[in-house]
Amino acid sequence: MILVFASAANIFSKPVLTSLLVGGLLAGLPLMFTALGETISERAGVLNLGLEGMMLAGAYTGFLGAYYLHSATVGFVFGALGGMIGALFMVVLCVWLGLDQIVVGIAITLAGEGLTSVLQGAQFGTTYPRLGAPTLASIPLLDRIPVVGPSLFNQPPIAYVCFVLAGLMFWAFRSTNIGLNLKAAGEKPEALDAAGVSVIATRSWAALATGALAGVGGAYLSIVAAGVFTPMMTQGQGYMAIVIAMLARGKPIWVVGASFLFGISLSIATALQLAGINISTDLINMLPFLTIMVALIIFGRRAYLPPGLAVPYVRGMR
Amino acid sequence: MNEAGQARSAAASTTPAVELVSISKAFPGVQANDNVSVSLYSGEIHCLLGENGAGKSTLMGILAGMQQPDSGHIRVAGQEVVITSPRTALDYGIGTVYQHSTLVGALTVVENLILGESRALRLNVSRATERLSEFSAMLGVEIDPNALTSDLALGRQQQVEIIKALWRGSRVLILDEPTSMLTPQAVTELQVVLNRLREAGLAVVFITHKLHEAVALSDRISVLRQGRVIGTIDREQVRESSPDELESAIVHLMFGDTLEDASAPELHIAIEEREPGSAAPADTVVDSDGAAVALELNDARVRGDGSQPGLDGVSLQLRFGEVLGIAGVDGNGQRALAEAISGQRRLTHGQISFLGAPVASLSVWQREKLGLRYVTDDRLGEGIVRSLPVSVNLVLKRIGHAPYWRRGQVKRDAIDRNARELVEQFDIRTPSIDTRAGTLSGGNIQKLLLARELTGEAKVVVFHKPTYGLDLKTTRTVRNMIKGLRDGKAALLISTDLDELLECADRIAVLSRGKVVGIVENGPGAAEQIGRLMIGDVSLGLAAA
Ligand SMILES: Nc1ncnc2c1ncn2[C@@H]1O[C@H](COP(=O)(O)OP(=O)(O)OP(=O)(O)O)[C@@H](O)[C@H]1O
Ligand SMILES: [Mg+2]
Numbered sequence: 007m008i009l010v011f012a013s014a015a016n017i018f019s020k021p022v023l024t025s026l027l028v029g030g031l032l033a034g035l036p037l038m039f040t041a042l043g044e045t046i047s048e049r050a051g052v053l054n055l056g057l058e059g060m061m062l063a064g065a066y067t068g069f070l071g072a073y074y075l076h077s078a079t080v081g082f083v084f085g086a087l088g089g090m091i092g093a094l095f096m097v098v099l100c101v102w103l104g105l106d107q108i109v110v111g112i113a114i115t116l117a118g119e120g121l122t123s124v125l126q127g128a129q130f131g132t133t134y135p136r137l138g139a140p141t142l143a144s145i146p147l148l149d150r151i152p153v154v155g156p157s158l159f160n161q162p163p164i165a166y167v168c169f170v171l172a173g174l175m176f177w178a179f180r181s182t183n184i185g186l187n188l189k190a191a192g193e194k195p196e197a198l199d200a201a202g203v204s205v206i207a208t209r210s211w212a213a214l215a216t217g218a219l220a221g222v223g224g225a226y227l228s229i230v231a232a233g234v235f236t237p238m239m240t241q242g243q244g245y246m247a248i249v250i251a252m253l254a255r256g257k258p259i260w261v262v263g264a265s266f267l268f269g270i271s272l273s274i275a276t277a278l279q280l281a282g283i284n285i286s287t288d289l290i291n292m293l294p295f296l297t298i299m300v301a302l303i304i305f306g307r308r309a310y311l312p313p314g315l316a317v318p319y320v321r322g323m324r
Numbered sequence: 325m326n327e328a329g330q331a332r333s334a335a336a337s338t339t340p341a342v343e344l345v346s347i348s349k350a351f352p353g354v355q356a357n358d359n360v361s362v363s364l365y366s367g368e369i370h371c372l373l374g375e376n377g378a379g380k381s382t383l384m385g386i387l388a389g390m391q392q393p394d395s396g397h398i399r400v401a402g403q404e405v406v407i408t409s410p411r412t413a414l415d416y417g418i419g420t421v422y423q424h425s426t427l428v429g430a431l432t433v434v435e436n437l438i439l440g441e442s443r444a445l446r447l448n449v450s451r452a453t454e455r456l457s458e459f460s461a462m463l464g465v466e467i468d469p470n471a472l473t474s475d476l477a478l479g480r481q482q483q484v485e486i487i488k489a490l491w492r493g494s495r496v497l498i499l500d501e502p503t504s505m506l507t508p509q510a511v512t513e514l515q516v517v518l519n520r521l522r523e524a525g526l527a528v529v530f531i532t533h534k535l536h537e538a539v540a541l542s543d544r545i546s547v548l549r550q551g552r553v554i555g556t557i558d559r560e561q562v563r564e565s566s567p568d569e570l571e572s573a574i575v576h577l578m579f580g581d582t583l584e585d586a587s588a589p590e591l592h593i594a595i596e597e598r599e600p601g602s603a604a605p606a607d608t609v610v611d612s613d614g615a616a617v618a619l620e621l622n623d624a625r626v627r628g629d630g631s632q633p634g635l636d637g638v639s640l641q642l643r644f645g646e647v648l649g650i651a652g653v654d655g656n657g658q659r660a661l662a663e664a665i666s667g668q669r670r671l672t673h674g675q676i677s678f679l680g681a682p683v684a685s686l687s688v689w690q691r692e693k694l695g696l697r698y699v700t701d702d703r704l705g706e707g708i709v710r711s712l713p714v715s716v717n718l719v720l721k722r723i724g725h726a727p728y729w730r731r732g733q734v735k736r737d738a739i740d741r742n743a744r745e746l747v748e749q750f751d752i753r754t755p756s757i758d759t760r761a762g763t764l765s766g767g768n769i770q771k772l773l774l775a776r777e778l779t780g781e782a783k784v785v786v787f788h789k790p791t792y793g794l795d796l797k798t799t800r801t802v803r804n805m806i807k808g809l810r811d812g813k814a815a816l817l818i819s820t821d822l823d824e825l826l827e828c829a830d831r832i833a834v835l836s837r838g839k840v841v842g843i844v845e846n847g848p849g850a851a852e853q854i855g856r857l858m859i860g861d862v863s864l865g866l867a868a869a
Contacts, residue, residue, distance in 0.1 A: 182447060183447060186439055186447060202410050312430075
């Protein structure tokens with residue numbers, strides 16, 4: 007009896023709370039990047055099921071950049087480029103040639119999984135070289151908030167980039183021509199074309215941006231979270247990002263919130279262990295996917311997909 | 325307006341603002357344009373007439389950059405140009421209202437207007453809102469800048485499209501059937517606007533199927549048939565002839581003779597009678613006058629879309645052997661009425677009875693099977709599946725049912741036979757029955773819908789703007805079909821075209837803000853009475869707004 011009370015109280019103890027919040031944030035960041043990316047291309051009418059592969063590509067190229075050039079920043083740039091290489095297939099095959107987006111997306115995922123594993127093996131054999139611990143930057147004042155402040159607001163710089171990005175996207179979707187064009191490209195591409203804006207160009211840029219963000223999301227996993235690249239290290243996070251993007255109905259702020267929640271469900275294992283509650287790790291590993299299923303059951307109806315999604319655009323075809 | 329200045333200088337010269345020279349364009353199975361040459365002059369309204377599928381939209385699509393011609397060339401202000409994209413066309417000052425809406429429903433009116441306008445990063449909504457109010461004042465319309473366009477009535481949407489085409493200071497304005505959805509009053513207003521634009525020196529192309537509009541507006545007329553220009557009436561001739569002379573000249577060009585002669589022999593389409601001689605079904609309900617009631621609405625209430633009214637307590641009786649017209653300004657609950665009857669919308673209150681039995685809880689398919697049919701006004705959206713062939717679209721509402729499907733297997737023969745018969749009977753112009761329905765011309769899509777809904781055991785048919793976008797002959801055919809339903813069946817004809825109602829209906833109910841404000845017996849003086857009922861509504865509406 008006393009034991010239960012003690013552990014219940016422990017759940018709200020300082021280390022548990024911080025590990026939940028900080029862990030949720032750190033585990034949520036790659037989802038956030040990737041789902042923000044998916045939000046862009048879905049808005050423009052390109053369904054990108056290749057996210058998982060693009061994340062892996064980004065994780066791998068990002069790791070190489072950071073490892074050989076000794077800079078996390080360079081690593082992230084490489085990660086973005088890696089993701090964009092994956093997205094290039096999407097652009098050429100789907101946006102330009104009008105092939106089926108679902109088929110090509112899955113092919114990109116499979117290719118990303120295979121290629122990165124093979125390359126990693128060829129390069130490093132069975133050794134897994136590690137990067138140093140990431141440098142952290144703290145936000146003045148906020149890091150003085152009691153209990154959670156010092157750890158929550160002392161993060162690798164890329165974490166702040168993510169939030170700035172979400173804010174930028176929020177603004178861009180509401181008050182810029184780019185946001186308007188993206189929306190028109192997904193809702194009614196012929197209207198955008200008639201208004202004198204190239205649908206193909208709009209969708210191509212959107213798909214590339216998605217690739218870049220998925221690449222950064224992947225690079226985050228290898229550079230910051232793990233400090234090492236291991237094959238298949240994304241573990242289905244690309245798919246989770248797709249679900250998050252759909253549930254968020256194209257709203258960046260919702261993407262941030264949902265990613266954070268999913269991040270918490272990913273990091274809950276550590277928190278539970280800190281609280282002294284021991285549950286089978288198999289159960290805990292299932293948790294993120296359970297969360298997804300529950301979220302889909304509860305919120306699935308509110309998912310919104312634009313009418314032009316996954317429909318190739320050819321001018322003058324009716 | 326600065327475009328007026330630019331245009332005036334263009335008007336001074338005699339070179340056409342735009343010349344289309346020997347344009348040809350083929351689609352699989354059809355020569356849509358065959359060596360077409362047309363010149364547009366500044367300060368003139370050029371009417372383009374021709375039957376459904378004649379190639380009018382294709383020609384304008386080529387000028388607007390939506391289609392590339394197979395051969396021929398285009399000159400703008402005497403200079404040979406290649407229009408590779410809609411953007412190029414816009415840059416040459418060519419603004420277009422396409423036949424099928426290019427508004428994005430999920431965007432607001434203002435957002436639709438500024439879409440693609442500027443390469444600047446930030447949207448300038450407040451300036452656009454101001455400009456919109458200038459344009460609305462000029463057009464004499466009231467448009468909420470922040471309304472989602474999908475919430476606007478179709479007529480209102482068409483006004484937004486016209487503003488959109490004028491928005492970037494066009495010197496050439498293409499209007500592909502801009503009036504098909506407008507009320508007579510709005511058409512008159514549009515004519516005033518077009519006259520003003522003509523005076524400002526714009527070159528306007530005006531495509532219409534309504535002769536009186538062509539007569540009232542045009543400075544020059546070209547008639548197309550099967551992709552070729554088969555006749556033109558030039559400026560002098562238009563100016564010298566009286567309206568009546570002009571009208572008969574056009575009819576002569578289009579049909580070789582007068583309309584009556586042209587349409588009488590080949591266009592009589594009898595509606596298929598599966599059980600000949602049967603008037604009203606046996607188990608009939610009879611109204612107070614002793615006439616059999618086909619369809620009855622009792623205090624029906626239905627929700628509307630967005631800001632549009634639904635139905636607010638409508639009671640109506642449709643008797644066998646009559647055509648009941650529904651008049652009213654578009655967006656006063658017409659769609660709600662049609663969809664409540666067809667079963668696409670649930671009643672929140674009241675009852676609908678069909679052949680004496682309540683049907684409010686029946687599905688669309690169940691009502692369909694009882695003999696209740698609905699010809700929608702949203703022909704591209706819910707009317708057809710664009711990517712399916714004509715043959716399948718003709719049995720769309722019977723997918724999975726005999727004789728077209730048996731034991732889960734599709735019976736291609738039955739589907740094709742049905743399609744060939746209907747294509748022939750309804751004169752649907754299509755390269756083949758396997759052509760994707762979306763590629764047909766607007767008018768032919770409408771014929772497809774009618775063909776599908778009027779065959780089989782139709783007992784009561786609800787028509788929603790059945791002749792919009794149809795050419796003269798087809799309009800005639802369709803109206804005859806509707807009148808033909810008097811023979812033992814019944815029709816509810818919802819239309820914004822008063823002439824159509826006066827021609828076809830026995831009684832006309834006026835719908836206003838979701839309520840029936842009066843029912844008028846058709847006959848002498850009916851038009852005035854309906855007009856009064858509708859105007860009463862307009863002034864009420866303004867007072868409330
Ligand atoms: N994109 C396309 N693909 C295939 N066929 C087409 C396409 N566009 C037009 N057509 C065909 O070209 C012909 C001319 O069509 P068009 O739309 O120009 O006729 P229209 O004169 O505008 O008729 P309507 O009065 O019914 O609008 C039709 O037979 C149509 O089926
Ligand atoms: Mg047309």
